[in-house]
Amino acid sequence: MKQPLTIGFIGLGLIGGSIAKAIRYYYPDTRIIAHTRSQATIDYALNEQIIDIACDQVDARFSECDYIFLCAPVEANASYLEILKPLIQPGCILTDVGSTKTDIHTHVADLGLEGQFIGGHPMAGSEKTGIANAKRHLLENAYYIVTPTSKVPKESVEAYVELVRSLKALPLVLDYHEHDFVTGAISHLPHLIAAALVNLVHNEDTPSETMRMVAAGGFKDITRIASSSPEMWEQICMTNSENILKVLNDYIRNLEDIRVALEQKNGSAIHTLFRESRDYRNSFSDLSAGPIKKSHRLYCDLVDEAGGIAILSTILASRGITIKNIGIVHNREFEDAVLMVEFYDADSKVCAVEELRRYRYTIYEV
Ligand SMILES: NC(=O)c1ccc[n+]([C@@H]2O[C@H](COP(=O)([O-])OP(=O)(O)OC[C@H]3O[C@@H](n4cnc5c(N)ncnc54)[C@H](O)[C@@H]3O)[C@@H](O)[C@H]2O)c1
Numbered sequence: 149m150k151q152p153l154t155i156g157f158i159g160l161g162l163i164g165g166s167i168a169k170a171i172r173y174y175y176p177d178t179r180i181i182a183h184t185r186s187q188a189t190i191d192y193a194l195n196e197q198i199i200d201i202a203c204d205q206v207d208a209r210f211s212e213c214d215y216i217f218l219c220a221p222v223e224a225n226a227s228y229l230e231i232l233k234p235l236i237q238p239g240c241i242l243t244d245v246g247s248t249k250t251d252i253h254t255h256v257a258d259l260g261l262e263g264q265f266i267g268g269h270p271m272a273g274s275e276k277t278g279i280a281n282a283k284r285h286l287l288e289n290a291y292y293i294v295t296p297t298s299k300v301p302k303e304s305v306e307a308y309v310e311l312v313r314s315l316k317a318l319p320l321v322l323d324y325h326e327h328d329f330v331t332g333a334i335s336h337l338p339h340l341i342a343a344a345l346v347n348l349v350h351n352e353d354t355p356s357e358t359m360r361m362v363a364a365g366g367f368k369d370i371t372r373i374a375s376s377s378p379e380m381w382e383q384i385c386m387t388n389s390e391n392i393l394k395v396l397n398d399y400i401r402n403l404e405d406i407r408v409a410l411e412q413k414n415g416s417a418i419h420t421l422f423r424e425s426r427d428y429r430n431s432f433s434d435l436s437a438g439p440i441k442k443s444h445r446l447y448c449d450l451v452d453e454a455g456g457i458a459i460l461s462t463i464l465a466s467r468g469i470t471i472k473n474i475g476i477v478h479n480r481e482f483e484d485a486v487l488m489v490e491f492y493d494a495d496s497k498v499c500a501v502e503e504l505r506r507y508r509y510t511i512y513e514v
């Protein structure tokens with residue numbers, strides 16, 4: 149890969165910010181330029197040295213880019229293609245991170261930009277928005293769907309896939325129509341269902357709001373994504389409505405079957421529903437950061453329970469290692485209580501093990 153690269157960002161929130169942070173970490177010499185809607189984002193990105201150049205508009209400075217990442221909501225991303233067309237050089241690759249792909253591929257074809265466009269979609273994220281929530285680890289171990297046009301050179305696709313892989317994501321090349329059907333089922337419909345369920349409970353709640361008060365793990369697990377950005381999700385739903393409608397109709401039919409089973413007190417149908425869903429859900433891999441995050445944990449002996457956590461965290465902090473989670477574990481796997489320490493990535497865990505062994509800690513399950 150040519151080094152150092154110049155990379156442009158339009159939109160620099162949760163996803164753009166996470167990619168920029170990862171690029172800054174793995175390719176410190178990269179020149180990163182960015183345009184975004186909010187001045188606060190630009191100030192943060194400059195202060196944290198995530199970007200080198202802030203652009204108040206998309207202008208000739210983007211001509212120097214080897215890659216331009218469109219990281220705004222999907223309809224906003226498409227609106228920048230026309231502005232970028234006269235600016236970009238022949239070798240520049242335009243890419244996006246949008247959750248829908250057919251819409252942007254259509255705009256790309258209409259503008260004759262197919263030779264320079266590779267769609268992208270990291271299958272990682274959260275209900276939070278903004279660069280302050282962006283993490284360089286976000287892409288780690290997550291599938292990153294890549295949708296090249298048929299006209300973009302093979303070598304450009306290979307270089308892009310390599311870039312994605314070097315940021316520790318798992319590239320997966322897909323046709324963009326297939327992408328939109330798949331994400332309609334595993335991402336877009338679930339977001340609509342979560343939002344509808346939360347609104348249902350809001351409307352059904354008692355005058356003293358007992359539902360809101362007692363809502364526990366089950367409700368919170370299935371509705372976390374109902375806190376996502378309305379602006380982003382409106383644009384996703386408006387650019388993939390056909391696929392969403394197809395799976396939504398199938399889903400409504402499934403709910404109607406459930407209604408009949410309940411009306412007829414058909415316990416065996418309900419049992420089958422839960423058995424089949426459990427078996428399929430349990431077959432999901434935890435390799436990708438998608439449904440279940442891969443964790444980077446170590447377990448070690450508790451030297452002195454009172455001050456043990458403070459001492460260990462000071463040792464790790466002195467090496468610049470950030471702890472994601474820490475806690476005392478009492479379970480049958482270990483004879484005595486041990487300390488569980490979780491890190492954001494594999495590299496941090498390796499450094500931590502090395503450092504703690506230097507201080508004569510006994511480490512388990514590394
Ligand atoms: N949030 C997720 O879980 C997730 C996951 C994968 C992909 N995506 C996709 O990533 C993209 C960005 O989502 P996000 O989660 O980072 O959202 P975000 O709200 O955190 O960030 C959006 C960024 O775009 C900027 N922006 C908005 N409109 C703009 C405009 N017209 N011009 C310039 N900048 C503009 C905002 O200022 C912000 O910097 C979306 O296309 C979304 O579909 C999101």
Ligand SMILES: O=C(O)C(=O)C[C@]1(C(=O)O)C=C[C@@H](O)C=C1
Pocket residue numbers: 246247270271272273274275276334335336373
């Ligand atoms: O984890 C979340 O909160 C997400 O919603 C992430 C999620 C999803 O899994 O649906 C959201 C949108 C994307 O385009 C990709 C990932």
